[in-house]
Amino acid sequence: MGYQGFYFNMTRCIGCKTCQIACKDRNDQDIGINFRLVKTFELGLYPNPSIYHYSGACNHCANPKCVEGCPTGAMYVADDGTVQHDKNKCIGCRYCIWNCPYGAPQFIPELGKVGKCDSCKDLRENGENPVCVDACIMRALEWGDIEELRARHAGEELTSELPILAPPHITNPSLLIKPKKNARLKEYQEKEM
């Protein structure tokens, strides 16, 4: 089965967080819950600093530890290969939060349950993209079949392995990043701009 996931072109991202806000709007989230989250990192010393931004959501892993560890089956792999969450089965035990190396599932106190990026599955079934993809002002995000994305972006040194991320062999994320060169360096500091 083909896996689907996000392509993120870090070289285009200006860290504006429009994708983060578009996702919050679509999922009607309170503060504290961000199914897509953008972070900024800084390296180097004045007068030669460098920065990069990272926009991450659920990576709809091929080997999802959240599904593996879910006692009720609320976390499951859907027919289209994406990782989905059934609110009705969720008991809010938060094992998925423990298991996910990317912070994708988040606990929603009002519901007493977890939630996460669902890749806007219902919109996709209606022929649309996830809202973050169409929101991006810099056209840095794409969604689709991972192998198709890989072919479309051949030659871009795509990776899902970066110092700021967990090693990909743990969950096999369906995630293709075109990184900035500085994102491969280990001496980064996160900055909440």
Added chain:
Amino acid sequence: MASFINKVNELNLSRRSFLKASAVATASLPLVGCGNSLIKSATENVTGEEGEWITAACWHNCGGRCLNKALVVDGIVVRQKTDDTHMDSPEFPQQRACLRGRSQRQQVFGADRLKYPMKRKNWAPGGGNKELRGQDEWVRISWEEALDIVASELKRNIQEHGNRSIFSTLEFGSLANSEIAKLLTLVGGCVTHSGTRSWGTWKATPRLIGEIPEPMPGLQINDRFDLLNCKTVIMLGANPAWSAISGTPYYTRLANEAGAKFIFIDPFYNDTASLVDGEWIPVRPATDTAFLLGVAYVMITTDDPVTNPIIDWEFLKANTVGFDEESMPEDADPKDNFKDYVLGTYDGVPKTPEWASKICGAKPDQIRYLANELRMHNKVALLTAYAPARNKNADNLPQLVMTIGAMGGHMGKSGHCTGVSSNANAFNGGPRLVQPGGDGIPPYKNPVDDSIRDAVMWPAILDGEYSYVGSLDGGPFLPAERRKLDIKVIYNGGVGNSLQSRDGMNKGIKAYRKVDFVVTHAQFLNTQAKYSDVVLPVTTWWERLGGFLTGGRETLFMYSQVVKPLYEAKDDAWVAEELAKLLGVDPKKLYPFDEKQQFFNKIAGSTVVTDDGKGMEPLVTITNEDIAEWGVQGKPQKGRIGLKELQKKGVYQVERHANDNFGYIAFSDPPAAVAGATQEKFFDKSKIKIYSKEFEDTINAMGFSKIRGIPTYIEPEDGYEKTFSDWDNQIKGEFPFQVMNPHYLRRSHTVFDNIRWLQEAWPSPLFINENDAKAHGISTGDTVLLTSPHGQTLRTALLTQRFIPGVIGLPHGSWPDIDEKTGIDTGGADNMLCGAISTGQGTSGWNTAICNIEKYKGTPLVPDVQRPQRIIF
């Protein structure tokens, strides 16, 4: 709320009936403010097939304009989307909204929307306890009582003290909200103000140094397709990733991919620089004139027309006046030419890179490097945003930018341009290709000619006198005339939040506490509302009939009503009409016809560029059915797009591609299609005045400070030199840091600051160079006290390597929240530090401010997202 949720979970409602029920139950509560679980369960699987997408106004002063649409299901806005009206491509891009526009649902329906008219408890005619302005309790009053108070205060003060006792802080002539301005002119007029605002010294200087087009509507630089031909793009104080996010960062990315190298001259290694892998030349704020004089020196001294042609002497000779002795006007002293000033021929101070470096902080080699980049045969775009001109004593800066560009001949041809790249025309110059029509309301004139410069409007009220020098909004520019002033009423009618956004906030608050009556129209308890006596809740543009909005030259947005007015909020126009009745003015004098007719007139009068690019033609096809349906006066017409279609689509975008008929080369032959721009404002190439006696005399006669007719270095008030107690020995003084106020993506000026999602995403810290912070014992997360000669404010530190040492970045627009006991602002408001000082043309020099920084010993700040919302009732 909780019991309602339980009830809902027990029931087996269909989604539609659930939404209906929730709408009724929560009609009196903003849906967003009480948590989101209700809406969340309701909107699962809403794919847009139910409900209606309505084009929602994105009305903000963000420097751009984008498409936002709201999905309305049974009267509730459940989510938003942006432009999907056509396939996206670099040539014909979608007009994608930013995070602020996409947060408007949170804004319009926020729990802190003002619901009812209110007055402060301790107000009485005459002022009551004026000191309590800003800290009083609020009392809900009816609209009848509110309008009565406003009308009687206006009437009484006009009768007893004359119209010159009324001060309107409206920005005359800006986006739509001139309702109160119109009203006041019909009852005898009022005192107003004008300032350099966003433009800095680009407001007046271009008109005085030649027939250079006004920077807006963006006629100084080439269009985005031609900019792809540039090899070197110089960005002087420009950061479109934060300041002009609508379209521009995308265009800069495309230019970079097409082969352009970018050089950023800025105190901050900004996000645009990072995007295009640009080179960064760190400079101190308000030192750009020194920097560019150093560049001019290198260009002059390294130029050799044969072996090293830097200067385009032909261009200079043909198009400028005053560059050297030979080209000075006949009635001028030939020694006053620019070249000899730069060389130090007569003043003995050659403006070498070393001279410049001491002031601006750039390294001499960087100045030499930039001068070489500006050589005539390099395809250069010398672009500046307004920030470097939003400085005290910077009147000559626009003149100097044009001089440098002219020296390299970087004007009037493909791949070269010099000028302002800002707002909606950032990286995309040229006249508008699609234009809205007018509403048909005749223009109004203020019988009172008093106009105070923004920079000193608060002192004018406090001192009871001011220098009248004409207006910066279209002139005239006049010699100083001292006038007495006795303001009794401050009327904040709509657009703007000037108590927060103008220089010298501490003096502003004192001025507010001096006058007898302050009334404000507001949607939230923003700064000027907070310090008012009466606050009138007004609608947002989502709650109004509809209209047009513009941004970049290629697009026109048509928005429609999304929801009915919330609570008791009213339109500003309704308030004006009701006050008119109470003041004995026929409302028909304000609005001869209704809102629908006004909107229709705009639609009928909209125009679009013809296919050959040479003229304009009607945009909208209007049928007799349309006219009947609208119930308006009008004639059918043939246009490009039907009225209903345009309303549904919400946008008309001129489709562009490379080598089409809609390109623009600035300072070349004027294009035929000049919608909205008058022909005579086009640049007359024989007149770039590198020396201008008229410029010198006009500015000097205003009496704020002196300039010379050529660009010279003038030490700015509250500038770099003022951070020293002993300049010669380089010993720092009481206020050793310079303050810069970058535009910041959480806000559009002061709007959006109160929106939770945006507070969470962009916490608005104080940016401090890491070494500077460590030297002061400050770590990231510490609360820092900033003290300037004019006030104090607090912000949380973020240490960074991205700022030049000695400069701190305090993001523009943060709402003040002053501790009355200490006088210290806990909100990080920029104008607490920036003083009410007027220089030159009367510039608001926000990037010329100095301060001391120290770790605060008092109560640490909590993150803005945790501070209580200003919910009154």
